[in-house]
Amino acid sequence: RAGEAGAWSVRWARFVQRRPVPVLLGSAVLLGxxxxxxxxxxxxxxxxEAKPTSTTERRAYDALADGFGPGFNGPLTVVVDARQADDPRSAVAAVSDRLAATAGVVSVAPPRFNAAKDTAVIQAVPATAPTSERTEELVxxxxxxxxxxxxxxxATFEVTxxxxxxxxxxxxxxxxxxxxxxxxxxxxxxLLLVVFRSVxxxxxxxxxxxxxxxxxxxxxxxIFQNGHGAGLLGVEETGPVMSTMPLMLVGIVFGLAMDYQVFLVSRMREAVVHGERxxxxxxxxxxxxxRVVTAAAVIMTSVFAGFMTGGETLLKMVGFGLAIAVLFDAFVVRMAFVPAVLVLLGERAWWLPRRLDRLLPRVDVEGEALGRRSPAPALAAVPDA
Structure with a gap:
């Protein structure tokens, strides 16, 4: 029987059924x-600076930082547009002097002019590393x-x-x-409102x-910003989280999370429609x-965790972020938080206002309409020859 094949999941569901409040509070407090x-x-x-010290790029970065200061690895390029100034050269010189006097700038290179002598490029070296918060404040x-x-x-200018x-x-x-x-x-x-017909x-x-x-x-x-436990993952240098990481994580994990939600809850909805408490x-x-949700989550976690075997910190960050997000969503949210909430809500979980029920299109995922159909007429007996 399906119940015997999925005995472990049934035992867990029974446990949540008996103790929904501790399970709900435990999962919510843990994630919170x-x-x-x-x-x-x-x-x-x-x-x-985030690469392993065994790479030539990291060794060159450290050598430049030691010899010329951490900001030498990430100078700021200031483009001065002096076409509207009465004296372009004097205007560019004034901008250069203002940059040199700015706190957090350690050196300013001589301006490089274009052929018309009305536009110049100035290199300003910060006192701090390119990924430092102080460098961001300086910009x-x-x-x-x-x-x-x-x-x-x-004259006006742009920082690039x-x-x-x-x-x-x-x-x-x-x-x-x-x-x-x-x-x-x-x-x-x-979308889930339409599929499950519940608020x-x-x-x-x-x-x-x-x-x-x-x-x-x-x-x-x-781990990657504050450095707690970074050594366990082989991360030698901490810093900011990659800019595109949050949007990428939200997009990928959201798709997987909704898959797990539909796999698990659609079967519950089907049981309710057909008369179960x-x-x-x-x-x-x-x-x-x-078992379907568990297997899917283990597969995706294994795939994402494989990224952490690479030497690059960025790959480890991507792999860890996606893997831990799938684990949290599949095993804490879908396996603990979701059933505990449904048990506590009872019939109210499937409540939908009548007016909204009439407005929403019907997507009969559970086959509810099939149960309302009248049975087909029996075939007439065929007389023996």
């Missing part, structure tokens, strides 16, 4: 505590002084270069994270996903889909 470090999430683009400080410089000299570009990308990614989460979770809520089930799915993502971000910050329907869902 792990998510706390995510409040200090700092995005950036790690460079050669914002220089840009904030642009209006005053333009008023005094008639690899260091400034990475800072700008990190800022854009940070600003886009919350809207991206709202769009993804909002669309998922609407609370999609809400619970979205909340569980946010908990697992938050805990994953917290784990990334703890909500608490017993949770057990039925685990009996038929628990």
């Amino acid at each position: 505590a792990l998510a706390v470090p995510a409040l200090d999430l700092w995005l950036g683009m790690p460079g050669d 914002h400080t220089i840009r904030a002084e642009r209006h005053a410089t333009e008023s005094a000299t008639g 270069g690899t260091t400034a570009l990475n800072i700008d990308v990190a800022r854009k990614m940070t600003d886009a994270l919350i809207p991206y989460l709202l769009v993804v979770v909002g669309l998922a809520f609407l 609370l089930v999609p809400l619970k799915a979205a909340l569980g996903f946010l908990l697992s993502v938050g805990a994953s971000f917290g784990a990334l910050v703890t 909500p608490a017993e329907a949770v057990v039925t869902g685990f009996r038929h889909s628990g």
Whole structure:
């Protein structure tokens, strides 16, 4: 029987059925505590300083930092447009002097002019490393002084270069994270609302996903940014979390999480539609889909964990982030948080306002309409020849 084949999942579902409150509180507190470090999430683009010390790139980076200061590896490129100035050369010289006097700048190279002598490029070396938060503050400080410089000299300027570009990308990614989460979770809520014909089930799915993502971000910050346990993964240098990591993690893990949600809860919904009590329907869902979700999660976790065997810190960050997110979502959220909430809600889990029920299109995933059909008429007996 399916129940015998999935005995372990049935035993776990029975345990959750008997103790939903401790399971719910335990899973929520665990993920919430792990998510706390995510409040200090700092995005950036790690460079050669994040590579193993065995690589030539890292040794060259360290040699330059030791000889010329950490900022030498990431100079700021300042492009001065003096076409509107009365005296372009004097205006460029004034901008260069202002840069040299800015706190956090250790040296400014002589300006390089174009053929028309009205545009110049200046290299400014920060006192701190390219991925340092102080370097980011320095870039914002220089840009904030642009209006005053333009008023005094008639020339304007832009701060660019690899260091400034990475800072700008990190800022854009940070600003886009919350809207991206709202769009993804909002669309998922609407789709699950149609599929499960319930308000609370999609809400619970979205909340569980946010908990697992938050805990994953917290784990990334703890190890790769703050350095706690970094040595266990072979990470020699900590720094900012890769700029594209949050959006990539949310997108990939969201797709997997919704798969696990549909695998598990659709079977519970089918059992409820066909007359089972909500608490017993949770057990039925685990009996038929628990092994599927577990196998899928183990496979994807193994694939993502394989990235951690590479020597690059960025690969380890990607592999660890995705692997730990799948583990949190599949085994803490879908296997503990979700069934505990459903058991506690009971019949209310499948509540849907009547007006909304009439407006939503019907997607008969459970085959409910088949049970309402009248049986086919019996065939007439054929007389013997």
